[in-house]
Amino acid sequence: MKRSYRFHLEKRRSRRVGPVVVTDLVLKSSEDIALLSEEIHQAQELLHRVETSAVKVGLRMNIGSKTKYMSYNNRRGSIITNEGVVPVLEEVDDFKYLGAWMKSTERDVKLRKAAAWRVCSLWKSTLTRSFKLRIFAATVEYLCKACKTAHQGLDALRHHQVASMDDMRSGKTSDRKAEVYCLTCEELICKDCKPAGSKSSKHHHIDPQQAAKLKKVELQKRVPSLARVCEALLVAERQDGETKHSIEARAQLVQAQLDEAATAMHAKIDQEKRKMLAEVNDIKSARLRGLQDHKNKTSYMRKQAQNVYDVAKNAITQAPAAAFLSLYPSLDSKIQDLCDGKFRPRPIDRNPKPFAFVPNNSRDDDLQLGTIVEECREFPVRFKSACGIAACPNGDLVIADHDMDCVSVFNVAGQSKLTLQTPNPSDGIHNVTDVAVTSNETLLLVDKSHNVRVFNKEGKFLRKIATPKIGDKPDPIGRPRSVTAYQMGEKDYMIVGYHGVSALTIHNLETGSVLAKLSPAIRPGCLAVTQDNRILVSDYDAGTVVVLSLTGQRLASIDTMTQGNRLKASGVCSDGNGNLYVAVHYPDKGTAQIRQYNEAGKFLSCVAEGLQNPQNMVFTRDAVPKLAVADEDSVKLFKINY
Structure with a gap:
């Protein structure tokens, strides 16, 4: 119908x-x-x-x-x-x-009267001063800017202080105290306190009512942007719920596949079935935990934005001039921050890597159900600012947390094994920025000191290796920023990068002496060494990665320029085939991805997307190497086919 x-x-x-x-x-x-x-x-x-x-x-x-x-x-x-x-x-x-x-004819009448006054030659006529004032008082309902200018344009009225129309009609003097609004200072002041009006004065004073109208117009122009922010946050909150349902549906599908395979097999594999279901639930819980955190932040920010939006609308339509002008600076600042995206939660991957059940199709007597395959897996541990990561020969991972001031060793399942400590609490680890592991499992780390700290594989502190101060600028310029290690023959060596300067130093790990000083022509951010002892150096701000020989010769370079926009580059590493991996950041989107390049720096593919803020990465040294990424508050393991 x-x-x-x-x-x-x-x-x-x-x-x-x-x-x-x-x-x-x-x-x-x-x-x-x-x-x-x-x-x-x-x-x-x-x-x-x-x-x-x-x-x-x-x-x-x-x-x-x-x-x-x-x-x-x-x-x-x-x-x-x-x-x-x-x-x-x-x-x-x-x-x-x-x-x-459309609302009423009152506005049309006022506009037509104003247009008539603009062409009126009353003030330039030869009529008497008293007659002009009588005409003015009888016809003008309010003092607009043009009328004020015309009023003060008369020789007899040049030094008059312009007052409201009600004061003129009631005969009150215009030298009474009345508030005016300074557009320069953006505050209400007293007429008697305002600076003398001279040509060199930098202050512009107008009536508070007129100032409130101007500021309301400015605020009204910004309210639609805030409305769009509220709508976008509402969409993001709704998408979080949809993503949650997708993950739960995937988990239910995997569980159903497991049930179907288990019913066709012997009862002895029931224990294995329960174990694998627990693994699926762990994967689901780990993913939903991060999603719930993001959803909570999105919901909170959406409510904050909605509250500011409601206050702004009420202030525009209902607040008196003085109250509005008092509220305007803080309200304007909050709207600016919300519209600029300063307080929005970081974007998350809306298409998370899938996980699936792969049944066992072998024809032998093995009654295994199959395996759970997950392309991306997160550590169950949450971090504050995971900045450095290194792989041990036994398959463990060493992870540095900048904000927590600690370095810990984890197995590939994400279980903590030990935490590094210094013998003297007053000389503890502070603001650690990078870690490295040698061939004999010696651990190296750099923090805000001018030394590289050395620990054994049990986490016992051994010694400090002093590094030279590069340049004469104050900290942190010239302080160690990153570290990596490589083996040549039977000896281990260490390479150190420095804050804000184009310098690398190569050290003998046994003696700590400086063997060479290299200038990569960029400011080192993250460092890595390939299996054939090529040095990878990234510059975050320049969005560039260079490949150097141990003598400092530039062998290749990678530029992250994409569609005319220069992106940011942080973590670097290489795989067993010599391919290079770079963490690339999109500052305008607040997200990042991992890109794969060949030895010559040619782009091959994007292997991971939707990351928050990856600082460093490395390939694990277990039976099936995975790309481990220190991504701000989490550590992610990606299955890479190379």
Whole structure:
């Protein structure tokens, strides 16, 4: 049944006297179209009908500045276009249609009176001063900027202090104390305290009511941006729920596959089945835990943004001038921060790596169900700022947490085995930035000191290796920033990068002496050494990675320039085939990815996406090497096919 969208001009009076309605709800004049409706949802459908019909003939509506909507005696709501949640049509209190303002004729009358005053030659006429003032007091309802200028343009009135129209009519003197608003200082001040008005004065004073109107206009322009932020946060919150359902559905599918395979096998494998179900639940719990944290942050920020939005709307429409101007600086600052995205939660991967059950298809007597395959797995441990990561020969991982001031050793399952400690608490580990492991499992770390600390594989502190101060600038410039180790023959060597300067030093690990000083022409961020002893150096700000020989010769370079935008580069490493891996950051999106390059620096593929803030990475040294990434508050293990 076709819906009726008639607009009622008069209600039904009786059974015989029906309502007065407009059956054609579209008022057309040239290219200007007005839609009338009694309900928001009806207006929404009418808008979609017009859009659909326009598209059929190759036309589109101007959503940006030409299309608005007004609401009378109806609940507030949002009207969106066929393009989705964004863009949302802007709601206005008044709109100029075919040369006239729609809300009332009062505004048209005022505009026409103002236009008449602009062409009025009253002030330049030869009429007497008293007669001019009588005309002025009888016709002007308020003092606009043009009238003030005209008033002070008279020789007799040049030194008068302009007061309100009510004061002029009541005969009050204009030298009373009254507040004015300084646009330069953005605050209310007393007229008697304002600086003398001279040509060299840097202050601009206007009436508080006029200042409030100006600031309300400025704030009104920013409120739509805040509305879009609220809508985007609402969409992100809804997407978190959808992603949660997807993960749960995947887990249920895997569990169903396990159940189907288990029922066809012997009862002896029931214990293995329970073990693998627990593994699936652990994977699901680990992923949902991170998703729930993100959802909570998104929900909190959405409520904060909505609260600021409501306060801004109330301040614009209801707050007195003085109260509004007092509230304006803090309100403006909060809106700016929210619109700039400073307090938004970091984006997460909306397409997480899948995990699946692979059944055992062997024909021998082994009754194993199969295996759980996961392309990306997270450690169950949460970090504050995981910045450095290194792989031990026995398969363990050494992870440095900058904000926690600690370095710990974990197995590949994410279970902590030991934490490094110094014998003297006053000389403890502070602001650690990188770690490395030698061939004999000696652990190296750099923190805010000018030394490299050395520990054995049991976590016992052995000694410090002093590093030279590079340059004469104050800390942290010239302080050790990153460290890596390599083996040549039967000896181990160490390479150290420094904060803010283009310098690398190669040390003999036994004596600590400096063997060579290299200049990579970039500021070292993260370091790594390939299996054939090539040095990988990244520069975060420049978005560049260079490949050097041990003598400092540049062998290759990688530029992260993408579609004209220079991205950021942090962690680097290489695999057993000589391929290079770089952590690339998108500063405008707040996300990062891992890219794969060949030995010459040619891009091959993107192996991981949706990371938060990867600082460093390394391949594990277990039976099946995986790419371990220190990604801000987590450590992720990726299965890489190379």
